[in-house]
Amino acid sequence: xxxxxxxxxxxxxxxxKATGEHLERFINMCTCENINIWNVKSRGLSTLxxxxxxxxxxxxxxxxxxxxxxxxxxxxxxxxxxxLRLRKRIGLLIGFAVFVLASFWxxxxxxxxxxxxxxxIPSEELLSQLELAGVExxxxxxxxxxxxxxxxxxxxxxxxxxxxxxxxxxxxxLEVREKVSVPEILPTNPCNIVASHSGLIxxxxxxxxRHVVTEDMYVSEGQLLVGGIMxxxxxxxxxxxxxxxxxxxxxxxxxxxxxxxxxxxxxTGNNSVRYTLKFGNLPISTPLIGKSFAAYETEDTExxxxxxxxxxxxxxxKTEYMETLTETVVCPQEQIEQEAQQYLETLLQNSLKxxxxxxxxxxxxxxxxxxxxxTLNAVCSRxxxxxxxxxEEINIGRETD
Amino acid sequence: xxxxKRKQEAASAYEKVFDALSLPKxxxxxxxxxxxxxxxxxxxxxxxxxxxxxxxxxxxxxPKYIIRITGVDLEITEIACEYISLRGVxxxxxxxx
Numbered sequence: 026x027x028x029x030x031x032x033x034x035x036x037x038x039x040x041x042k043a044t045g046e047h048l049e050r051f052i053n054m055c056t057c058e059n060i061n062i063w064n065v066k067s068r069g070l071s072t073l074x075x076x077x078x079x080x081x082x083x084x085x086x087x088x089x090x091x092x093x094x095x096x097x098x099x100x101x102x103x104x105x106x107x108x109l110r111l112r113k114r115i116g117l118l119i120g121f122a123v124f125v126l127a128s129f130w131x132x133x134x135x136x137x138x139x140x141x142x143x144x145x146i147p148s149e150e151l152l153s154q155l156e157l158a159g160v161e162x163x164x165x166x167x168x169x170x171x172x173x174x175x176x177x178x179x180x181x182x183x184x185x186x187x188x189x190x191x192x193x194x195x196x197x198x199l200e201v202r203e204k205v206s207v208p209e210i211l212p213t214n215p216c217n218i219v220a221s222h223s224g225l226i227x228x229x230x231x232x233x234x235r236h237v238v239t240e241d242m243y244v245s246e247g248q249l250l251v252g253g254i255m256x257x258x259x260x261x262x263x264x265x266x267x268x269x270x271x272x273x274x275x276x277x278x279x280x281x282x283x284x285x286x287x288x289x290x291x292x293t294g295n296n297s298v299r300y301t302l303k304f305g306n307l308p309i310s311t312p313l314i315g316k317s318f319a320a321y322e323t324e325d326t327e328x329x330x331x332x333x334x335x336x337x338x339x340x341x342x343k344t345e346y347m348e349t350l351t352e353t354v355v356c357p358q359e360q361i362e363q364e365a366q367q368y369l370e371t372l373l374q375n376s377l378k379x380x381x382x383x384x385x386x387x388x389x390x391x392x393x394x395x396x397x398x399x400t401l402n403a404v405c406s407r408x409x410x411x412x413x414x415x416x417e418e419i420n421i422g423r424e425t426d
Numbered sequence: 427x428x429x430x431k432r433k434q435e436a437a438s439a440y441e442k443v444f445d446a447l448s449l450p451k452x453x454x455x456x457x458x459x460x461x462x463x464x465x466x467x468x469x470x471x472x473x474x475x476x477x478x479x480x481x482x483x484x485x486x487x488x489p490k491y492i493i494r495i496t497g498v499d500l501e502i503t504e505i506a507c508e509y510i511s512l513r514g515v516x517x518x519x520x521x522x523x
Binding site for chain 2: 056
């Protein structure tokens, strides 16, 4: 019904009042002459109102004469009559034309880009690659060929296995799939397991190879722990890739010197602001509100104008300038000691990987007024298994010893 | 009078042919289709003309009989040669000869 109303409005129609004794005959003749007539309402015994198309109205003359009906126009409605009334208002027409053109232009470009964040590839990287593939804010919709964009993205990023730009209105959503790395192939070359550190073995789990040492034995660095040469009566001599998890208690020591003098950059609390209104790629900035600083940090906050999911190329950027001051300060020795201890402990923990520190002791020595030396002595539990490729002559010799 | 009788005979012959072939009579304009939606909308297809129209009574000419629609605030929303659509509070629909 609404479509019919819109169609009638666009064509224009006349609302009329018909008065006469033979109104039924009038309606019948209208239908016979294919005159478009609707919304017929009775207004008494000899009166009715109806809507008639403009074309049909001019054909009513003959029917009225034959049926003795008088027609009065109540109102003229529709686009043709409206445009006639508004034709002298040039500004309105220009405004309407500008609105239509602007709407057409706005809805035929991409104004919002979103990327798949479920992968390990950062969104910024994908956005920059999408830009290199020819898609950015303001790109006309007709220029976006998903197949070409996909091919370019796959060429630009070797980590991608599939990508597809979904265009929804004037927004674009980039969906990507990351390559799954091939599982690591376990090495098969013959090797022994030797001790990477000196220490007391606490646990041993030998997956492949021949036991050379046992638990509760003290081993020194480089000592053979698991042999890669298997010898048996049934199979004879064969070389294997020895594999084992061997945990031992080791003694570790780390030493470092630290300066008491440091430079600190602090915010003074003095801020200035600048607003930028961005139309597409055209920025219009306000003057700096506040003082200008010699050293400062900036923070940008961008908000894009949108109605629901329809984004427009208009954004407001608030740039905040925060004054900073860099000073050289002599820190208290206790503070540096604490930081140094934490640093050395983290360093040791990182070198242990899955291991752990069982006992620790820090030795602090003041070298001069501005420098201290910190030494960490620790007892740790760590993996000491280290694969060493077999050099046949040497290893046969070592195993036979 | 004779012409009217001939026409009636021809219509009756048509009807017999359509009945024999199991064809829909509405296709030949031998009968009407009345569709009532709720109690405020009625569509009559295959009518031949309006006999009487007021906001409480509508008489429609149909082959073989007259359709009498009574109600309140009856309004013709659409009208064409083949169909007529009415809106209003429909009270009764009767077929009279």
